[in-house]
Amino acid sequence: xxxxxxxxxxxxxxxxxxxxxxxxxxxxxxxxxxxxxxxxxxxxxxxxxxxxxxxxxxxxxxxxxxxxxxxxxxxxxxxxxxxxxxxxxxxxxxxxxxxxxxxxxxxxxxxxxxxxxxxxxxxxxxxxxxxxxxxxxxxxxxxxxxxxxxxxxxxxxxxxxxxxxxxxxxxxxxxxxxxxxxxxxxxxxxxxxxxxxxxxxxxxxxxxxxxxxxxxxxxxxxxxxxxxxxxxxxxxxxxxxxxxxxxxxxxxxxxxxxxxxxxxxxxxxxxxxxxxxxxxxxxxxxxxxxxxxxxxxxxxxxxxxxxxxxxxxxxxxxxxxxxxxxxxxxxxxxxxxxxxxxxxxxxxxxxxxxxxxxxxxxxxxxxxxxxxxxxxxxxxxxxxxxxxxxxxxxxxxxxxxxxxxxxxxxxxxxxxxxxxxxxxxxxxxxxxxxxxxxxxxxxxxxxxxxxxxxxxxxxxxxxxxxxxxxxxxxxxxxxxxxxxxxxxxxxxxxxxxxxxxxxxxxxxxxxxxxxxxxxxxxxxxxxxxxxxxxxxxxxxxxxxxxxxxxxxxxxxxxxxxxxxxxxxxxxxxxxxxxxxxxxxxxxxxxxxxxxxxxxxxxxxxxxxxxxxxxxxxxxxxxxxxxxxxxxxxxxxxxxxxxxxxxxxxxxxxxxxxxxxxxxxxxxxxxxxxxxxxxxxxxxxxxxxxxxxxxxxxxxxxxxxxxxxxxxxxxxxxxxxxxxxxxxxxxxxxxxxxxxxxx
Numbered sequence: 001x002x003x004x005x006x007x008x009x010x011x012x013x014x015x016x017x018x019x020x021x022x023x024x025x026x027x028x029x030x031x032x033x034x035x036x037x038x039x040x041x042x043x044x045x046x047x048x049x050x051x052x053x054x055x056x057x058x059x060x061x062x063x064x065x066x067x068x069x070x071x072x073x074x075x076x077x078x079x080x081x082x083x084x085x086x087x088x089x090x091x092x093x094x095x096x097x098x099x100x101x102x103x104x105x106x107x108x109x110x111x112x113x114x115x116x117x118x119x120x121x122x123x124x125x126x127x128x129x130x131x132x133x134x135x136x137x138x139x140x141x142x143x144x145x146x147x148x149x150x151x152x153x154x155x156x157x158x159x160x161x162x163x164x165x166x167x168x169x170x171x172x173x174x175x176x177x178x179x180x181x182x183x184x185x186x187x188x189x190x191x192x193x194x195x196x197x198x199x200x201x202x203x204x205x206x207x208x209x210x211x212x213x214x215x216x217x218x219x220x221x222x223x224x225x226x227x228x229x230x231x232x233x234x235x236x237x238x239x240x241x242x243x244x245x246x247x248x249x250x251x252x253x254x255x256x257x258x259x260x261x262x263x264x265x266x267x268x269x270x271x272x273x274x275x276x277x278x279x280x281x282x283x284x285x286x287x288x289x290x291x292x293x294x295x296x297x298x299x300x301x302x303x304x305x306x307x308x309x310x311x312x313x314x315x316x317x318x319x320x321x322x323x324x325x326x327x328x329x330x331x332x333x334x335x336x337x338x339x340x341x342x343x344x345x346x347x348x349x350x351x352x353x354x355x356x357x358x359x360x361x362x363x364x365x366x367x368x369x370x371x372x373x374x375x376x377x378x379x380x381x382x383x384x385x386x387x388x389x390x391x392x393x394x395x396x397x398x399x400x401x402x403x404x405x406x407x408x409x410x411x412x413x414x415x416x417x418x419x420x421x422x423x424x425x426x427x428x429x430x431x432x433x434x435x436x437x438x439x440x441x442x443x444x445x446x447x448x449x450x451x452x453x454x455x456x457x458x459x460x461x462x463x464x465x466x467x468x469x470x471x472x473x474x475x476x477x478x479x480x481x482x483x484x485x486x487x488x489x490x491x492x493x494x495x496x497x498x499x500x501x502x503x504x505x506x507x508x509x510x511x512x513x514x515x516x517x518x519x520x521x522x523x524x525x526x527x528x529x530x531x532x533x534x535x536x537x538x539x540x541x542x543x544x545x546x547x548x549x550x551x552x553x554x555x556x557x558x559x560x561x562x563x564x565x566x567x568x569x570x571x572x573x574x575x576x577x578x579x580x581x582x583x584x585x586x587x588x589x590x591x592x593x594x595x596x597x598x599x600x601x602x603x604x605x606x607x608x609x610x611x612x613x614x615x616x617x618x619x620x621x622x623x624x625x626x627x628x629x630x631x632x633x634x635x636x637x638x639x640x641x642x643x644x645x646x647x648x649x650x651x652x653x654x655x656x657x658x659x660x661x662x663x664x665x666x667x668x669x670x671x672x673x674x675x676x677x678x679x680x681x682x683x684x685x686x687x688x689x690x691x692x693x694x695x696x697x698x699x700x701x702x703x704x705x706x707x708x709x710x711x712x713x714x715x716x717x718x719x720x721x722x723x724x725x726x727x728x729x730x731x732x733x734x735x736x737x738x739x740x741x742x
Contacts, residue, residue, distance in 0.1 A: 025104055026047070026104070027106070034107065035112060038082055038086060040081070042061065043078075044077070044322050046103075048077060048100050049074075049078050056098075057098055059096075061080065062082070062092070065695045092105040093109065121614065161686075166428070181700060240318070298335070316372060316376065319345055322338065326338050348376070352372060353388055354369065356388050359450065364454065367457065387463070389454075389507065393507040393511060396511050403443050405445075407442075414432065424530075432546045433550040436543075436546075436550040437557075440523075447511065451565060454508075455569075458507075461504070468698070471556065509577070512575045548596040551585065551592050552589055552639050553634060554589075555589050562643055563643055565578075586639055593639075602669050602672055605673050618720045621674075624722050625724070635738070656742075681714060
């Protein structure tokens with residue numbers, strides 16, 4: 001029945017009406033082998049070679065239609081046998097299909113009359129089939145009565161001509177590899193269809209007659225079996241008689257010796273050839289495997305080359321392709337190669353993670369490296385992007401901790417050097433201020449340089465831009481819609497990042513809390529934790545004495561850091577600890593500035609020169625007091641500048657109350673200064689009287705500092721009090737009100 005499926009050539013009208021212009025013409029671009037002879041097997045490769053076997057109309061091989069002999073595999077592969085009369089002047093293979101029409105061929109065949117014969121002592125790279133070198137007669141099945149008589153019939157019966165031109169197993173009906181198409185081509189090539197149909201009927205009848213059991217077969221052929229048995233007994237008897245009468249012994253003994261010698265000679269002649277053949281087969285098979293899977297075997301070197309040239313996209317595409325093809329392979333060699341590839345990718349991923357931790361790595365490059373990490377480990381259960389964000393946060397914390405330890409060491413060295421001095425001099429207060437300013441700048445720079453890029457990466461992680469896009473088929477998206485689905489698939493990012501939103505806020509908050517903790521420890525609580533209590537006390541004393549010198553700049557620097565972080569939309573809860581630190585530092589700075597100003601105002605009496613101002617009635621002392629307070633207010637205003645991007649009214653109220661209390665203390669300090677000035681006048685007057693009483697003959701020397709008398713000085717002190725009450729204090733109150741402190 002297989003033979004009849006290949007028969008029946010359609011008419012030209014059928015061919016022209018069945019062509020589908022959308023499918024494409026057939027193209028033959030590969031023929032194996034390229035040297036053929038009549039009846040040889042030919043493998044045809046190309047494009048659009050038919051959608052199935054029924055789609056093929058004609059298969060022209062060297063001008064001869066060989067469609068009945070084809071074996072269809074796919075649209076790109078067909079196996080066929082060359083006809084008996086190939087035309088050398090037309091060495092092309094043309095495929096005609098219903099879907100694409102007449103095709104074309106880009107390769108020519110080389111036609112020979114017969115297969116090239118190669119002797120057994122010539123080394124060749126291919127194994128030559130030896131069936132054609134040893135001609136044997138056809139073995140007739142004794143059970144087939146149709147072939148056992150003198151008028152030998154063929155398998156089809158009747159007068160169908162029989163040709164024994166092919167002795168291969170495919171043409172032998174008794175072989176398990178019997179191929180009816182091959183048999184018909186080799187033995188019944190010139191038979192008409194009517195004769196073949198009658199032959200089919202004959203075979204069906206013969207199959208019906210051969211359904212009897214073995215016992216019935218023996219009963220039917222008992223005469224033949226007995227004749228064979230008698231013949232074998234006669235042969236055995238003749239051999240025994242010959243051995244008895246012969247002086248040379250057994251007849252089969254020399255034959256066995258001859259056969260063994262022939263076997264040894266054959267081994268000597270052909271063992272090397274067979275060994276070479278086996279070795280060549282192994283090498284050829286290995287080369288075929290290497291050539292067929294050269295992408296996989298060359299992938300490790302390709303990965304190294306592309307990594308060195310920074311062609312990471314190519315590395316990613318090759319790795320994805322290799323995983324899709326060989327992820328579940330059971331071949332040991334392929335598994336070894338894939339293990340090596342996985343090892344290189346793991347090492348490369350580790351290198352990318354180290355580059356992400358570099359402080360000078362640009363933001364865009366970090367995002368791209370994170371995308372590569374996600375792509376390389378996309379199928380794994382862990383989240384490389386989240387792991388990288390955690391590692392970067394730990395790196396920032398390490399920088400902050402390192403700066404803290406370095407400041408502790410520098411501060412201890414500074415304290416040791418100051419202790420070596422014999423006395424505490426006033427310039428020591430200013431000398432420690434640069435050290436505090438330096439550590440505050442380092443801490444703030446670490447945060448302001450690291451967190452903006454880090455927060456951008458966190459935002460990219462949250463919005464899914466670091467993850468690959470997942471294609472969803474349109475019919476899955478619009479399965480409940482009555483409208484027709486779109487032609488393009490939807491692209492949505494993966495959603496593994498959703499669960500880490502609160503964790504990201506926690507990571508940023510931990511960094512800011514550590515920054516606040518370090519600054520609070522050294523600037524407010526002064527918990528230095530030195531080994532020696534003496535060093536701790538000395539350091540606390542030095543820091544307290546110099547607070548008014550470094551606290552204003554510290555407040556400004558911390559405030560700039562917070563404003564920059566709020567400007568990039570970092571949530572306020574993440575930096576709330578640092579905002580509270582700014583408030584505490586502002587309050588501390590205000591107290592230190594007012595305390596320092598109070599001390600300076602109490603010592604204003606030392607600067608009194610008793611020169612009467614142009615307005616008369618007071619000296620320049622109240623004006624000095626006013627200038628000092630105004631300078632203090634200017635500094636406080638800079639320190640109290642509110643943080644942008646947030647409301648600080650509640651905290652400013654607390655500081656305003658502190659400022660009002662300190663302003664009252666400053667006024668009291670100036671009153672104490674004027675009182676101390678009167679005490680000095682009384683003391684000087686008493687000293688002069690004692691000098692006159694003790695030395696009445698001596699005239700007291702005039703004062704070199706001033707020419708005013710005691711009474712005039714007291715009047716000037718009263719004038720200063722009056723001018724302060726009437727002019728200076730109202731002016732200062734107006735200034736305080738304008739700044740919003742009252």
